[in-house]
Amino acid sequence: MAFRDFDQNDVSRRSLFRGGGYLAAGAALSTLPFRHALLAHDVSESWPSVASLAERYLAEGKVANLFLTFGWGQEDHAHTVGGGKLGFNRPGAVDENSLYRIYSMTKPVTGMATMMLIDQGDLGLDQPLHEVLPAFRDMQVLVDPEGPLDNTVPAETPITIRHLLTHTSGLGYNIVSKGPLRDAYNANGLVGGRVSRIPIPGFPDVTPAPGLEVWADRLAELPLMYQPATRWSYSASIDLLGRVIEVASGMDFESFLQTRIFEPCGMNSTWMTVPESETARMTDNYGILGGFPLPLDLAAATIYTDEPKVPSGGGGLVSTPKDYDRFLRMLLGYGTLDGVEVIGENAVRVGTSNLLPDTVDTSTSWIAGQGHGAGGRVLDGTFGWGGAAGTIAAVDYNLGLRSALWTQYMPTEAYPMRDEFLKALEADLTAMRAAKAA
Template identity: 45%
Template sequence: MKRFWLAGGVAALAIAAVSGATAFGQVATSPPPRDAAAATNAVPALTRAYVADRKAPGIVVAYAKGNRPPLFAAAGAIADGADAAKAGPDSLWRVYSMTKPITGIAAMMLIEDGKLKLDQPVSDFIPGFKSMKVLTDPANSLAARPAARPVTIRHLLTHTAGLGYTIVTKGPLLQEYERLGIVPAALNPGVEPNLRKVRPGSLKEFADRVATLPLIADPGTKWSYSISLDVLARVVEVAGGMPFEQFVQTRLFAPLKMTSSYWSVPPSETGRLATNYLWTGENRIPIDPGEGSVFAAPPSFPYGGAGLVMSARDYDRFLGMLVSEGALDGVRVMKPETVRLAMSNLLPAGVVFDRAPGGSGGDTAPKMGFGAGGSVYLEGVPGGPGKGTYGWGGAAGTIAWVDPTNKIRATVMVNYFPSDKWPLRADAVKAVYADLGF
């Protein structure tokens, strides 16, 4: 038996060995980039190698410099098996925590609208957050004292609200998260029914339940990976005056022509959805096939921290808007100053972000801060990401970043747990910057 973090300890996932030969799809790559004389074929080579070395059935990378159309490199298929569809720009992938920057940007839109303020108390939108408490003996009890200050929008954006996550929380608080169904993510149809028995049925109910639980630290004092972007989704729908998923569709997906981004994949599109795998030792076990996927059914509510399925083409359009400071294809969705603020270091004074927790899909760099749902480089890396690089990754291996200094954007799509089974982030960063002349 293997306890899987996305299930938050509510259920254990029993993995049975699967017999049979593995077949890989044919390689499909775009022409190599020509941004500089030093350009290479590193990204297409990377995708081919990951499939040939059996690290993934398929992989897609979208990358570009400036406001140019993306280059796509793809290899393999969306699943093991000779009849699996080839992986390509419009294949669908579970992006899990790469949902967080999208939720963060949605909140920044409301800040631009004047409907939210960075340092506004969350209790203005979720009254239950009015009198939060902080654990005094987290290892042994739920005993708590009043919080030193209110939880704010800034805290939710930057994982400094003092909230927990089943990936990191321990002790009695973890048990309460499990009891109350504070597990805003989907794994597979095998464990989903049990999670739905206890998970809240709406964002409002979710946020209200979270507000009844003590915090792990005083707001604004500690960076801790958390459910804060899921709570922020509730703030967005209250401040935005419409359901969260409708706000995201209206303000982001529709104007940016992101037509392959789903909270639940329609039946007509499941043939594009990659299978998700779990690595157990050197064995790759399918745990959520595209057909019949848990993501083909409506979620309990839209998970602002981990709920989206998207194509590489769509996520690239989101990044393209950011690298162009709020506009894409002549359509402006945000002011440049709002985008710059979102991708700046928003951490409260004195709070440090060192690195992402293992398996989260997050980034690691010499010196980092945190912005609106994603990490921010506080200094550049020679030959690599520049100062201000913003982005995040997903639990199933996906990666995305925007480098405003060098005007680079990149999205990497695979689907397997754990995300750090292979050094894909390091490999992809090196290949993208090599191909774009750095």
């Protein structure tokens, strides 16, 4: 299935950010003083509430860094707010070239890689998964998602590529599933992104499956949590797309990302394995325990210098604010960056639209009242996703804006940073509107 004849007027998109403040101020945003600046620079004066938020988190010692980027249209550089250090006990300051573990911000990258293959006819959006990976032909579904693995019924419909892109396949996830299914995921090494070399209290010591092909085969042997196309449930489906991409393209997953996305986008510092020579610019990651940050993965001994046994399309990448902004800029250009078509225009339009099947219930999910595209949440003209260590990024097609928040702590719910960011952003936009009206 290709998208050359896709009707652009049929596209509906939704947002990574809850609420309307971020989305309601296109006129005010167009007056920002850095709109036509040629080089990246700090624009804290234009965003006093956002800057104050960053300053507060840094001054209180809650995070080592809080760095935000804002870019317009196809401007070469995003502009910055905030800052901080690479780590609490390190002297170097973060900048657009600092390396961050982006975890699930990998998902939109994998989603767009999948859309490339759909656009060129190597996959179909509604193609059954078993046509690519035959082991997924006759799936069983748990009667109780937390119940015994032998209490199942046959899947009523096959998993499709659309289901994988939108977390509606019914697959589980070792960070979401409970009971016997979670135990089976761990026992079979069905893990996604990595965290630390240090044993983490409360987390099982899991040995990853020996490669993506084995990982996928083991996943096919386990039952689904839900019937496909009935519920939105965060899952291992984007990781599985890594194996789908390998089979459909004839290339290993990491090589596909490198040659088809990273190189044409000029993303020269995005990897699943960080070269030892680059660790000096890598941030430290911290676990928040009782409100205090404790070392979780320090750059000097990071697990990300080891080649992963299973390259995770759902959470395996390390990147920089500069690199990821180039990915966002490519999306904002509907697949074209610096005059080079990286992804077909309609593939991006479809991938950033609401792809949820009509039969899916989202009422009790994280995205209730919203939509989901190719690996990212969508709402009112924006597309994006966040990462487990606090990062978040989105493109807004209505405003021609790309934005991202960069920090490193886990779990994300330890601080209300994202909600506070939204409020601060709305306050600054309100002030801009008032100044323009005066």
